[in-house]
Amino acid sequence: MDNIKLKVCGMKFLYNMKKVAQLKPDYMGFIFYEKSRRYMADTLTPEDLKGIPKRTKKVGVFVDASLEEVERQATTYQLDLLQLHGNESPEYCAALKEKGFLLIKVFSIGEDAFDFEPMKAYKPHVKYFLFDTKGKQPGGNGTTFDWSMLRKYDQEVPFFLSGGVGMENIDQLKALKYYNIHAVDVNSRFEIEPGLKDIDKLKAFIEAGNGKQETVRGRPADSIRETGNRKTGNRNEYKYKYKKR
Numbered sequence: 283m284d285n286i287k288l289k290v291c292g293m294k295f296l297y298n299m300k301k302v303a304q305l306k307p308d309y310m311g312f313i314f315y316e317k318s319r320r321y322m323a324d325t326l327t328p329e330d331l332k333g334i335p336k337r338t339k340k341v342g343v344f345v346d347a348s349l350e351e352v353e354r355q356a357t358t359y360q361l362d363l364l365q366l367h368g369n370e371s372p373e374y375c376a377a378l379k380e381k382g383f384l385l386i387k388v389f390s391i392g393e394d395a396f397d398f399e400p401m402k403a404y405k406p407h408v409k410y411f412l413f414d415t416k417g418k419q420p421g422g423n424g425t426t427f428d429w430s431m432l433r434k435y436d437q438e439v440p441f442f443l444s445g446g447v448g449m450e451n452i453d454q455l456k457a458l459k460y461y462n463i464h465a466v467d468v469n470s471r472f473e474i475e476p477g478l479k480d481i482d483k484l485k486a487f488i489e490a491g492n493g494k495q496e497t498v499r500g501r502p503a504d505s506i507r508e509t510g511n512r513k514t515g516n517r518n519e520y521k522y523k524y525k526k527r
Contacts, residue, residue: 291313
């Protein structure tokens with residue numbers, strides 16, 4: 283998609299994480315928000331994340347956590363960037379930047395008109411913005427906002443685009459190449475269950491984005507959903523690899 287990078291968010295299980303890493307995404311997201319169904323600190327250890335190739339940056343996702351908690355987890359898991367998905371203030375972001383952390387600040391867009399003006403106070407402190415769809419949960423809701431609203435964004439800070447991104451959005455994503463879009467952030471549309479990514483769907487998305495695969499009604503023509511054992515179709519035989527430790 284013309285140099286638009288890829289972030290796969292909501293990683294939770296070791297074996298699945300390794301399979302996703304083999305696809306060489308630019309970023310992988312790990313959620314440290316305990317109320318999330320994709321909370322990963324109970325299933326992945328700092329040692330597990332050390333196995334991720336350096337080409338893939340590790341992003342820690344936090345929601346209104348204390349500065350001490352964010353710093354502790356970022357250091358323990360050796361995170362490359364911190365994604366702030368709550369109501370964190372510009373002063374909060376400044377404090378983390380002063381400690382040397384690279385930040386992605388999230389702004390959620392709903393059906394009503396969005397005011398981009400308050401974002402200006404964050405610009406000196408963040409490396410990227412991320413635009414997501416406003417929903418019941420802070421992320422991972424699987425719905426898409428009206429991307430035409432981004433025409434009103436001044437494009438000064440590069441951004442990640444999230445919120446219900448799937449195969450059906452490929453053409454729309456390619457049309458955004460004239461915006462200052464840094465990466466697309468995929469999650470729930472590529473899952474078998476929360477935190478368990480469908481490798482075949484991710485492969486198809488990457489290939490379609492690179493123009494290597496035709497799509498039919500928003501789906502890859504030869505996509506096979508990885509929901510179970512390839513030979514028996516028994517989902518449980520596939521899922522055992524991700525059993526919570």
